[in-house]
Amino acid sequence: METLNILLNGTLAAGDYIGFTFFTGYMSMLAASIFFIVERGTVNDKWKTSLLISALITFIAAVHYFYMRGVWLDTHESPTQFRYIDWTLTVPLMCIEYFLILKPAGAKTGMLSRLIFGSVVMLVAGYIGEAVVPAQNVMWGIISTLGWALIIYEIYMGEASKLAAASSNEDVKTGFKVMRWFTLVGWAIYPVGYMMLPGNLLSGFSGNIDLAYNIADAINKIGFGLVVWNIAKGATASEAK
Numbered sequence: 001m002e003t004l005n006i007l008l009n010g011t012l013a014a015g016d017y018i019g020f021t022f023f024t025g026y027m028s029m030l031a032a033s034i035f036f037i038v039e040r041g042t043v044n045d046k047w048k049t050s051l052l053i054s055a056l057i058t059f060i061a062a063v064h065y066f067y068m069r070g071v072w073l074d075t076h077e078s079p080t081q082f083r084y085i086d087w088t089l090t091v092p093l094m095c096i097e098y099f100l101i102l103k104p105a106g107a108k109t110g111m112l113s114r115l116i117f118g119s120v121v122m123l124v125a126g127y128i129g130e131a132v133v134p135a136q137n138v139m140w141g142i143i144s145t146l147g148w149a150l151i152i153y154e155i156y157m158g159e160a161s162k163l164a165a166a167s168s169n170e171d172v173k174t175g176f177k178v179m180r181w182f183t184l185v186g187w188a189i190y191p192v193g194y195m196m197l198p199g200n201l202l203s204g205f206s207g208n209i210d211l212a213y214n215i216a217d218a219i220n221k222i223g224f225g226l227v228v229w230n231i232a233k234g235a236t237a238s239e240a241k
């Protein structure tokens with residue numbers, strides 16, 4: 001009963017700015033989901049799945065933020081399990097966004113598999129370093145970074161980048177460049193947060209891993225979804241001509 005009470009009503013103490021970002025994360029993810037679902041009705045059929053995926057990403061995050069917020073208020077500890085369950089579901093959906101955007105340009109499922117493989121390496125290694133053998137978080141952080149590097153390679157030098165460059169659709173071309181910028185720069189906030197773990201490079205820094213992750217999630221889930229939305233809107237407008 002007590003736990004349920006905290007989960008549903010837990011009070012946010014003044015000055016708990018990390019708790020604050022769990023609440024705003026929750027509400028903004030929910031609002032973004034509604035936005036993407038409603039806007040889905042305004043784009044051409046072939047872009048509707050992309051907007052649905054944008055909505056699913058923020059909705060899955062909203063549900064996890066609801067739980068993470070509860071864990072934080074209850075214990076003031078990192079809700080690592082919920083965090084990684086969320087990422088395990090949402091990061092592959094972001095890979096699917098790349099695939100769907102590039103499909104008209106000829107993307108094959110091999111590209112999607114490579115992106116998902118990189119994501120799995122990145123997230124499994126990150127989880128092991130954070131929750132299973134924290135004493136070895138440096139080594140697991142390096143392995144995780146290699147998974148991220150595979151994704152970066154694919155979208156900056158690999159097939160995905162070539163397909164986008166060869167695309168005849170200007171909205172896809174420019175939108176893809178913004179999407180991959182999120183994956184390079186926006187995603188870099190996560191390893192910076194991770195490096196604040198004990199024994200890692202930034203452990204002496206008085207930042208907070210959850211603050212870094214919460215800010216990064218808002219940028220990378222809502223921002224990335226808005227880029228996809230922008231591509232869909234732009235393409236719908238030029239297709240009408």
Ligand SMILES: *C/C=C(C)/C=C/C=C(C)/C=C/C1=C(C)CCCC1(C)C
Nearest residue numbers: 126141144145148187190191194220
């Ligand atoms: C919506 C959630 C997203 C986009 C999550 C992205 C997560 C990462 C890019 C995490 C990356 C990590 C590294 C590159 C090394 C250290 C461990 C991680 C898992 C924090």
